[in-house]
Amino acid sequence: MNRFEAVIGLEVHAELMTNAKMFCGCRVVDSVEAPPNSAVCPICLGMPGMLPAINRRAVEFALRVALALNCEIQAENVFARKNYFYPDLPKGYQISQYELPLARHGWLEISLPGGAKRRVGIRRVHIEEDTGKLTHLDGEGSLVDYNRSGVPLLEIVSEPELHSAEEVYAYAVRLRQILRYLQVNSGDLEKGVLRVEPNISLRPQGSSEFGTRTEVKNLNSFRALAAATEYELQRQEAILRQGGEVAQETRGWHEGRRETFSQRSKEEAEDYRYFPEPDLPPLFVDKAWIDRVRQELPELPAAKVDRYQEDLDLSHYDASVLTEDRPIAEWFEAAVKAGGEPKRVANWIINNLFALINESQQEITSIRVTPEGLVSLLKLVDEETISHNSAKDVLVEMFKTGKAPDAIVGERGLAQISDEQALEHIVSKVLALNAQQVQAYLEGKEQLQGWFVGQVMRETRGKANPELANELVTKLLERRR
Amino acid sequence: MNVTELTLTELRRRLRQGSVTSVAATEAVLQRIIDLDNDLRAYLTVSDALALEMARDADERRALGEDGPLLGVPIAVKDIICTQGVETTAGSRILEGFIPPYDATVVARLRAAGAVIVGKTNTDEFAMGSSTENSGYVTTRNPWDHEHVPGGSSGGSAAAVAAGLAFGALGTDTGGSVRQPASFCGVVGMRPTYGRVSRWGVIAYASSLDQVGPFGRTVADCAAILQVIAGHDALDSTSIDAPVPDYEAALTGDISGLRIGVPQEYFAEGLDPQVDAAVGRAIEQLEAMGAQTVVISLPHTRYALPAYYLIAPAEASANLARYDGVRYGPRCEGSNVVDTVKQTRALFGAETKRRIMLGTYALSAGYYEAYYGQALKARTLIQNDFLQAFESVDVIAAPTCPTTAFRIGERTADPLSMYLADVLTVPVNLSAGCGLSLPCGFDDAGLPIGMQLIGNTLQEATVLNVAYAYERATGWNRKRPVETR
Numbered sequence: 030m031n032r033f034e035a036v037i038g039l040e041v042h043a044e045l046m047t048n049a050k051m052f053c054g055c056r057v058v059d060s061v062e063a064p065p066n067s068a069v070c071p072i073c074l075g076m077p078g079m080l081p082a083i084n085r086r087a088v089e090f091a092l093r094v095a096l097a098l099n100c101e102i103q104a105e106n107v108f109a110r111k112n113y114f115y116p117d118l119p120k121g122y123q124i125s126q127y128e129l130p131l132a133r134h135g136w137l138e139i140s141l142p143g144g145a146k147r148r149v150g151i152r153r154v155h156i157e158e159d160t161g162k163l164t165h166l167d168g169e170g171s172l173v174d175y176n177r178s179g180v181p182l183l184e185i186v187s188e189p190e191l192h193s194a195e196e197v198y199a200y201a202v203r204l205r206q207i208l209r210y211l212q213v214n215s216g217d218l219e220k221g222v223l224r225v226e227p228n229i230s231l232r233p234q235g236s237s238e239f240g241t242r243t244e245v246k247n248l249n250s251f252r253a254l255a256a257a258t259e260y261e262l263q264r265q266e267a268i269l270r271q272g273g274e275v276a277q278e279t280r281g282w283h284e285g286r287r288e289t290f291s292q293r294s295k296e297e298a299e300d301y302r303y304f305p306e307p308d309l310p311p312l313f314v315d316k317a318w319i320d321r322v323r324q325e326l327p328e329l330p331a332a333k334v335d336r337y338q339e340d341l342d343l344s345h346y347d348a349s350v351l352t353e354d355r356p357i358a359e360w361f362e363a364a365v366k367a368g369g370e371p372k373r374v375a376n377w378i379i380n381n382l383f384a385l386i387n388e389s390q391q392e393i394t395s396i397r398v399t400p401e402g403l404v405s406l407l408k409l410v411d412e413e414t415i416s417h418n419s420a421k422d423v424l425v426e427m428f429k430t431g432k433a434p435d436a437i438v439g440e441r442g443l444a445q446i447s448d449e450q451a452l453e454h455i456v457s458k459v460l461a462l463n464a465q466q467v468q469a470y471l472e473g474k475e476q477l478q479g480w481f482v483g484q485v486m487r488e489t490r491g492k493a494n495p496e497l498a499n500e501l502v503t504k505l506l507e508r509r510r
Numbered sequence: 511m512n513v514t515e516l517t518l519t520e521l522r523r524r525l526r527q528g529s530v531t532s533v534a535a536t537e538a539v540l541q542r543i544i545d546l547d548n549d550l551r552a553y554l555t556v557s558d559a560l561a562l563e564m565a566r567d568a569d570e571r572r573a574l575g576e577d578g579p580l581l582g583v584p585i586a587v588k589d590i591i592c593t594q595g596v597e598t599t600a601g602s603r604i605l606e607g608f609i610p611p612y613d614a615t616v617v618a619r620l621r622a623a624g625a626v627i628v629g630k631t632n633t634d635e636f637a638m639g640s641s642t643e644n645s646g647y648v649t650t651r652n653p654w655d656h657e658h659v660p661g662g663s664s665g666g667s668a669a670a671v672a673a674g675l676a677f678g679a680l681g682t683d684t685g686g687s688v689r690q691p692a693s694f695c696g697v698v699g700m701r702p703t704y705g706r707v708s709r710w711g712v713i714a715y716a717s718s719l720d721q722v723g724p725f726g727r728t729v730a731d732c733a734a735i736l737q738v739i740a741g742h743d744a745l746d747s748t749s750i751d752a753p754v755p756d757y758e759a760a761l762t763g764d765i766s767g768l769r770i771g772v773p774q775e776y777f778a779e780g781l782d783p784q785v786d787a788a789v790g791r792a793i794e795q796l797e798a799m800g801a802q803t804v805v806i807s808l809p810h811t812r813y814a815l816p817a818y819y820l821i822a823p824a825e826a827s828a829n830l831a832r833y834d835g836v837r838y839g840p841r842c843e844g845s846n847v848v849d850t851v852k853q854t855r856a857l858f859g860a861e862t863k864r865r866i867m868l869g870t871y872a873l874s875a876g877y878y879e880a881y882y883g884q885a886l887k888a889r890t891l892i893q894n895d896f897l898q899a900f901e902s903v904d905v906i907a908a909p910t911c912p913t914t915a916f917r918i919g920e921r922t923a924d925p926l927s928m929y930l931a932d933v934l935t936v937p938v939n940l941s942a943g944c945g946l947s948l949p950c951g952f953d954d955a956g957l958p959i960g961m962q963l964i965g966n967t968l969q970e971a972t973v974l975n976v977a978y979a980y981e982r983a984t985g986w987n988r989k990r991p992v993e994t995r
Binding site for chain 2: 082122300
């Protein structure tokens with residue numbers, strides 16, 4: 030039996046988080062939260078006589094992405110009209126780019142399960158404007174919200190170089206991470222600010238011709254993307270194995286039934302009658318502009334992972350976790366800069382801080398613990414002012430109140446008892462109160478040593494220096510022999 | 511003498527002198543509209559209350575010692591140009607009742623200059639036509655003979671100025687829509703260089719060709735209006751960021767030594783002998799005033815009309831896609847959203863539908879290169895023709911239109927014969943130059959003949975000065991149409 034090879038390309042639409050829309054001064058608002066049609070003007074409503082003017086900030090955001098994706102930037106950018114009718118498209122055409130897109134011939138490195146890395150080609154990156162949003166009421170007409178109309182949109186098209194649902198997932202996650210790093214897109218699939226559409230086909234292993242492809246839309250999570258891709262690959266394989274033909278079409282994803290379904294036949298190629306937008310002269314992107322944007326690019330996650338491993342001696346896992354989001358990486362780097370030992374800071378973030386953040390459903394950018402605060406806390410442990418265990422409690426308090434660690438230690442009397450004389454007094458008291466257990470210990474039940482340490486910790490409400498307590502318990506018990 | 515017989519510049523002088531008020535001038539114009547426009551039908555909307563309010567305001571400002579380039583001067587605006595609070599239809603039923611919440615930049619500049627906006631003038635639907643017969647509302651009549659068309663598409667503006675229903679007017683010229691009606695109505699009309707005047711708020715027909723231009727009874731009147739509307743506008747990305755010269759100061763009347771090109775292709779078959787003769791005499795007159803004439807060739811002229819009728823409809827097919835009844839304008843309810851859009855679009859007139867179809871076809875996959883692509887190449891060749899010509903001449907002189915105003919109904923059955931009315935004006939739109947039409951005589955039937963003067967990119971001042979010299983020497987503009995009611 031023939032084996033099939035999956036050939037998948039990804040078309041990603043990312044709204045750009047500029048203040049203003051692509052061709053007018055309207056604010057870019059949260060399309061879920063903002064009241065319908067509250068951020069619209071005659072331009073983005075396509076009213077008679079209105080003209081577009083390019084938002085250069087949006088071009089700059091697009092340049093960031095194009096450069097991060099290692100693309101060649103076109104010096105001359107021509108906008109084009111893409112003509113089609115839909116009530117959510119106010120002008121009856123979308124201003125997009127066709128023959129001369131902003132950027133071409135790039136690549137994105139993805140990490141595959143097992144740690145392997147692979148470069149996936151980027152065919153083109155171009156700028157366009159988003160459409161409005163249509164809501165069909167059951168039998169009672171349709172409503173249209175133009176808040177989204179004219180929001181700058183980036184279309185990022187990969188080469189058809191992905192070969193499995195895992196790779197599709199890895200590509201989409203990595204691309205989203207980069208968009209977030211570049212602070213051009215929030216990566217929220219559910220709100221539709223990022224839309225990922227796979228083009229999927231199969232061909233016999235070793236064949237160089239492409240099979241008929243289907244495009245899957247309405248995927249509002251990465252899990253849905255992976256599941257829909259997997260479903261579609263199996264569906265197509267079943268058809269081909271039975272000698273059938275895959276129909277060229279757009280398919281939707283039914284989350285409940287976990288299957289794709291036919292939405293729109295694409296047998297007749299749509300004719301968008303592209304032609305150069307006469308209302309906009311060509312936009313020239315010169316080298317100076319590109320250089321400036323390049324200089325302002327942040328360190329990207331892949332580079333950070335390498336650096337954390339090589340320079341800071343973190344494990345691959347820790348480095349990956351800390352670089353997942355730019356604010357986390359920046360928080361970590363600030364702590365290291367404040368004098369924290371990288372591996373220890375990493376452990377505290379991953380093992381303690383993340384739990385607190387998750388519990389309180391906050392973002393690292395909004396918490397009250399500062400990187401410097403964490404480093405001061407660790408210093409108190411190093412100086413043996415507090416124990417490791419107390420430090421965890423202090424962190425909780427810091428998280429809640431935003432107070433400095435030494436203030437909390439002072440207030441709550443958490444300073445560790447490291448004074449040998451004082452602690453010896455407490456150990457003696459514990460032994461005196463537990464004569465029976467002392468007897469048992471002396472008769473050979475030596476595992477009770479730890480129980481006595483526990484009693485000392487209890488007596489001191491955790492403030493006893495654990496090592497010293499351990500030492501003194503053994504010393505005083507042995508003295509009784 | 512009735513105040514409406516004054517030229518714009520003469521009215522302005524008297525307003526400044528205080529010998530006439532803006533209210534008096536405006537009332538006289540409004541009265542004349544009442545008297546004549548039931549027959550003439552130059553206006554689609556007369557904004558009389560607004561006009562009087564603006565006139566009173568102008569007089570008050572004048573009393574306070576203020577002045578403005580057009581303070582108190584009643585002006586008409588083509589109905590394809592948006593006026594805040596005043597219905598703007600582009601001559602189409604699909605925009606019936608549409609009241610823009612914004613002023614076009616040119617209207618805002620008229621207001622800032624103190625002009626009084628009298629009303630909105632008739633146009634062929636979306637400026638698609640050469641006679642106003644394609645208006646969704648009414649056909650304007652030629653003030654010189656009511657059986658004849660005023661030309662188009664800015665026929666309402668041309669007729670209003672010719673008949674004294676405004677002291678000046680704005681039109682738009684996509685393929686000749688200012689110059690051709692100016693020629694037919696015996697007034698001066700100018701199409702400035704593309705980008706010289708902002709298109710913001712001007713309802714688009716063919717975006718790469720549309721340009722707003724002034725009408726006046728004299729060259730100086732045109733210059734005064736152009737002075738106000740010209741200049742860079744950040745809202746229009748295609749507008750040119752270059753300083754605006756003092757057009758009125760450029761009217762010296764001295765054209766000695768100026769080189770005037772006479773393109774042989776513009777005096778070809780189909781040219782009415784009376785037009786030919788009148789323009790020939792006008793060119794001789796220019797020579798007599800010291801200009802030097804040179805026969806030139808614009809070899810790709812014959813491709814202009816076909817190229818225009820691919821480029822303009824192609825752009826129009828996209829520009830007119832927005833009229834779907836969803837957001838503004840009338841809506842014809844259908845069984846669902848798509849059906850509603852279809853029903854609403856039935857409000858377009860026949861010529862508009864024809865051009866939408868033509869343009870859609872020209873842009874379609876498999877035809878794009880053969881039609882739209884070829885047309886763009888022809889456009890480049892035509893541009894080059896002009897650039898080359900302007901290496902050896904300063905201004906080009908030619909007829910504006912092959913004929914004088916034709917009869918109402920004469921060409922409606924045959925779109926091609928209608929398109930031919932633009933054959934001599936269209937090349938300028940495809941080029942990067944500017945053009946003007948001014949009266950240079952009358953035919954045996956007493957209908958005006960227009961001469962076209964064409965200048966290179968941003969050479970409006972030169973063109974205006976040649977026209978001014980000719981006008982001053984001949985005075986054709988002093989003859990006015992006889993009032994017929």
